[in-house]
Amino acid sequence: MSLLELKNISKIYGELKALDNVNIHVDQGEWVAIMGPSGSGKSTMMNIIGCMDKPTLGEVLLDGVDIAKESSKKLTDIRRDKIGLIFQQFHMVNYLTAVENVMVSQYYHSMPDEKEALDALGRVGLRERAHHLPSQLSGGEQQRVCVARALINHPELILADEPTGNLDEANENIVLDLFAQLHAEGTTLIVVTHDPEVADAAQRTIVLEHGKVAREVINENFEAQQKEWLARLKG
Amino acid sequence: MTKRKMFLRMITASLLRRRSRMLVALLSIAIGAAILSGLVTIYYDVPRQMGAQFRNYGANMLLASSGEERMRMAAAQAALESIPEDKILGATPYRYVTVQMTRNQLSFVTAGTDFSQVQLTSPYFVVEGAYPSGSRQILLGKEVAETIGAKVNSVIELSYRPAETASAGSEIIPGVLLTGSAVGFNNNPVYVTLRVDEDLRITELTVNADTQTPEYGGQCAEPFFTQRFIGKQIPVTLNEDVDAVTGATMTSQAVTDAINHSGAAETPAAAGSSLNMTVAGILDTGGKEESYIFMSQEDLTALTGEQDQIDVMELSVSASSDELAEYIDAINGNQKDVTARLVKRITNSETAVLSKLQSLVFLVTAVVLVLTMICVSTTMMAVVTERRKEIGLRKALGASDSSIRTEFLGEGMFLGLLGGLLGGLLGFGFAQIVSVNVFGSSIQLQPLLLPVAIIVSMAIAALSCLLPIKRAVAIDPALVLKGE
Numbered sequence: 001m002s003l004l005e006l007k008n009i010s011k012i013y014g015e016l017k018a019l020d021n022v023n024i025h026v027d028q029g030e031w032v033a034i035m036g037p038s039g040s041g042k043s044t045m046m047n048i049i050g051c052m053d054k055p056t057l058g059e060v061l062l063d064g065v066d067i068a069k070e071s072s073k074k075l076t077d078i079r080r081d082k083i084g085l086i087f088q089q090f091h092m093v094n095y096l097t098a099v100e101n102v103m104v105s106q107y108y109h110s111m112p113d114e115k116e117a118l119d120a121l122g123r124v125g126l127r128e129r130a131h132h133l134p135s136q137l138s139g140g141e142q143q144r145v146c147v148a149r150a151l152i153n154h155p156e157l158i159l160a161d162e163p164t165g166n167l168d169e170a171n172e173n174i175v176l177d178l179f180a181q182l183h184a185e186g187t188t189l190i191v192v193t194h195d196p197e198v199a200d201a202a203q204r205t206i207v208l209e210h211g212k213v214a215r216e217v218i219n220e221n222f223e224a225q226q227k228e229w230l231a232r233l234k235g
Numbered sequence: 236m237t238k239r240k241m242f243l244r245m246i247t248a249s250l251l252r253r254r255s256r257m258l259v260a261l262l263s264i265a266i267g268a269a270i271l272s273g274l275v276t277i278y279y280d281v282p283r284q285m286g287a288q289f290r291n292y293g294a295n296m297l298l299a300s301s302g303e304e305r306m307r308m309a310a311a312q313a314a315l316e317s318i319p320e321d322k323i324l325g326a327t328p329y330r331y332v333t334v335q336m337t338r339n340q341l342s343f344v345t346a347g348t349d350f351s352q353v354q355l356t357s358p359y360f361v362v363e364g365a366y367p368s369g370s371r372q373i374l375l376g377k378e379v380a381e382t383i384g385a386k387v388n389s390v391i392e393l394s395y396r397p398a399e400t401a402s403a404g405s406e407i408i409p410g411v412l413l414t415g416s417a418v419g420f421n422n423n424p425v426y427v428t429l430r431v432d433e434d435l436r437i438t439e440l441t442v443n444a445d446t447q448t449p450e451y452g453g454q455c456a457e458p459f460f461t462q463r464f465i466g467k468q469i470p471v472t473l474n475e476d477v478d479a480v481t482g483a484t485m486t487s488q489a490v491t492d493a494i495n496h497s498g499a500a501e502t503p504a505a506a507g508s509s510l511n512m513t514v515a516g517i518l519d520t521g522g523k524e525e526s527y528i529f530m531s532q533e534d535l536t537a538l539t540g541e542q543d544q545i546d547v548m549e550l551s552v553s554a555s556s557d558e559l560a561e562y563i564d565a566i567n568g569n570q571k572d573v574t575a576r577l578v579k580r581i582t583n584s585e586t587a588v589l590s591k592l593q594s595l596v597f598l599v600t601a602v603v604l605v606l607t608m609i610c611v612s613t614t615m616m617a618v619v620t621e622r623r624k625e626i627g628l629r630k631a632l633g634a635s636d637s638s639i640r641t642e643f644l645g646e647g648m649f650l651g652l653l654g655g656l657l658g659g660l661l662g663f664g665f666a667q668i669v670s671v672n673v674f675g676s677s678i679q680l681q682p683l684l685l686p687v688a689i690i691v692s693m694a695i696a697a698l699s700c701l702l703p704i705k706r707a708v709a710i711d712p713a714l715v716l717k718g719e
Contacts, residue, residue, distance in 0.1 A: 100245070
C-alpha cells in the first residue's frame with residue numbers, strides 16, 4: 001500500500017524548473033534513499049514531502065490526502081502528526097537538555113511525557129546523557145537525540161535530510177543501525193543523501209538529475225543486509 | 236507533565252541558560268521600571284513634601300469674625316474642629332489694639348498672640364534674643380525698637396486706653412513713626428504706621444488690613460495702594476488726593492481716616508492700666524510686623540481687661556487646595572460667627588508650582604517608558620534574529636504560529652515580571668535617595684506601586700515583543716533543511 005505518492009509534480013521558480021514532472025511512490029514500511037548531485041532538486045523534493053513547500057503543479061498524496069492543496073496551517077498539522085524530521089545540522093534547541101529537546105516535539109504534538117522521552121533516548125543509547133545540554137554532546141550524540149525526537153510521536157514517515165553528512169564513520173553506522181531497527185519495526189523511511197554508502201543501506205534508491213528522476217535502483221542485497229544486521233545485533 | 240509545565244520549563248530555560256542575552260533585556264526593563272516606580276513615588280509624594288516646604292512661607296488660611304461682633308477665641312477653636320487635627324501645623328490668634336508707651340507717649344499697634352503658634356505659622360520670623368516665654372515679656376518689631384531705642388532686656392512701660400472710632404487729637408511730628416487706626420468694613424479696625432517730612436508729606440506708609448476681606452479691603456495693604464499716598468500732604472482726601480481701591484471704598488476710607496488721625500504726640504493720660512514689660516526679643520521680618528509690638532494674650536488681657544477676643548486667627552494647614560476649599564466650606568457652613576478664607580497668594584502659588592512639578596515628572600515618566608519600550612523591542616528583535624534557526628526548527632517540529640507567538644510573549648512577559656519586580660524595588664530606593672537629598676525627608680512607600688510596576692513592565696514587554704513576534708512567525712521552517 002502506498003503511503004506517499006508524487007504525481008506529475010513540478011516546482012518552477014521563474015525560468016528554473018527545480019522539479020520537472022516527477023512521479024514517485026513510496027510504500028508503507030519501505031526504506032527509500034533519494035540521491036543526486038547538488039542542484040538536482042533533492043532539497044525541493046524534501047521540502048515538498050516534509051510539508052514545508054507546495055509544488056507548482058501536480059498532486060502529492062500522503063496517506064491518501066493531497067497535501068498540495070492544503071493551507072500552510074493544515075500542512076503544519078500534517079507535518080506534526082505524520083512526519084518525523086531528521087536534519088544534517090542536528091538542530092537542537094541549544095538551551096534545552098537532550099530530554100527536553102525530545103519533549104519539545106511531544107509538546108507540539110500532544111502531551112510532554114518525560115518518562116517516554118527518556119525511554120526514547122534509551123533506545124538511541126543516550127539514557128545517561130539525557131540531562132546534558134547540546135553543547136555537552138558530541139555530533140553523533142546530537143544526531144541520535146534528533147532520531148529519538150523524530151520517532152517520539154510514532155510518525156508514519158521519517159524523513160531524513162543528509163542524516164550522516166556531518167558524522168564520522170562510527171556514528172554514521174550507529175545512525176544506520178537505528179534506521180535498520182526502525183525499518184524492522186515497520187516505519188517508513190525516506191533518506192535524502194549524496195553518500196552512496198547511506199543510499200546502499202536502503203531498499204530502493206531514487207536518483208534525481210536536473211529535476212527529473214534519472215533512474216531507480218533496487219537493492220538486491222537488502223534482505224541479506226537485514227539478516228546480517230540482525231545477526232550482528234544478537235551477537 | 237502538563238503542557239503548561241513544559242511551557243514554563245522552556246521559557247525559564249531560555250532565560251536562565253542564555254543569561255548574557257537576556258540580561259540586557261532584563262536590565263533595560265528593570266531600569267525602566269525603576270525610573271517609573273521612582274518617579275511615580277515622587278509624583279505622589281511631591282505634594283506632601285512640597286506642602287511641608289510651602290508651610291515655611293506662612294499661613295494659608297485665615298479665620299475672622301463673620302458679623303459685627305469681634306470673634307471669640309472659643310468660636311475660632313470650634314471652627315478648627317472642621318479640619319483634621321494632623322493637618323493643622325499651627326493656629327495663631329491675633330488681637331490688635333493700639334497701646335502707648337508711658338515714657339514718650341508714642342502709640343503702637345500691639346498684637347496679643349500665642350508665641351508657640353507664631354513660630355509654627357510664621358517660621359520665617361527672625362528674632363534677635365528670644366520669643367517671650369514668661370509673663371510680662373514682649374517682642375518688639377525692629378522698626379519700633381529703632382524708634383524708641385529699645386534693646387533686648389529693656390523694660391518698657393505700656394499703657395492702654397479703650398479704642399475710639401479713630402485715635403484723634405494726636406500730634407503729627409515730622410520724622411517720627413506715627414500710628415493710627417480707624418474702623419473699616421464690618422466694624423473691623425485698620426491700622427497704619429507712617430512717617431512724614433517737614434511739610435507733612437507722607438514718606439513711608441504701611442497698612443495692616445488683615446481684618447478686612449482679602450480680595451477687597453485686604454488690597455489696601457498692598458504696595459500699589461500704599462504708594463499712592465507717598466508725597467501726599469496730611470490731611471489726605473480720598474478720591475481727590477488718592478483714588479480708592481475698586482470695591483473697597485470703606486477700607487480705603489478707613490486707611491485715609493487712620494492717616495489723618497495718626498500721631499505720636501502726647502495724649503492725655505487716660506483711664507486704663509499700664510504694665511512694665513521686658514523686651515525678650517526684637518523681630519525682623521522685612522514686612523509690616525516690624526512696626527508692631529507683640530505680647531501674649533494673657534498680658535494683653537491684663538493690659539486691656541478684654542477677655543477671649545481676637546481679630547484674626549492665622550492657620551497653617553498642610554493640605555491640597557481642594558482639601559483647603561473643603562475645610563473652608565465646612566467652617567463657613569457650620570460656624571455662624573466665623574468666616575474662613577484662603578490666603579490666595581500662598582495657595583495659588585503652591586498649586587501652580589505643584590502642578591508644574593507633577594507635569595514635569597509625568598513627562599519624564601512617559602519618555603522613559605517609550606525609551607524602555609524601544610530598548611526591549613530592539614533586544615527582542617536581536618533575540619529573534621539570533622534564534623531564527625530555533626524558530627524554524629520549532630515550526631518544522633509542528634509548532635503553529637500561535638505557539639510561537641505564545642512562547643515569545645511568554646518569555647517577554649516573564650522578563651517583564653522579573654524586571655518589574657527588580658525595578659520596582661530599585662525605584663523605591665531611587666525615590667528614597669532623591670527624597671532624602673532634595674527634600675531632606677524620607678518617602679512613604681505606596682504599597683500598590685510594586686504590583687503596578689510589575690503589571691506595567693509586563694505590558695510594556697508584551698507591547699515591545701509585538702514586532703519581533705511578527706518577524707518570528709514569518710520564519711520559514713524549510714530553512715532548517717538547507718544545511719546552513
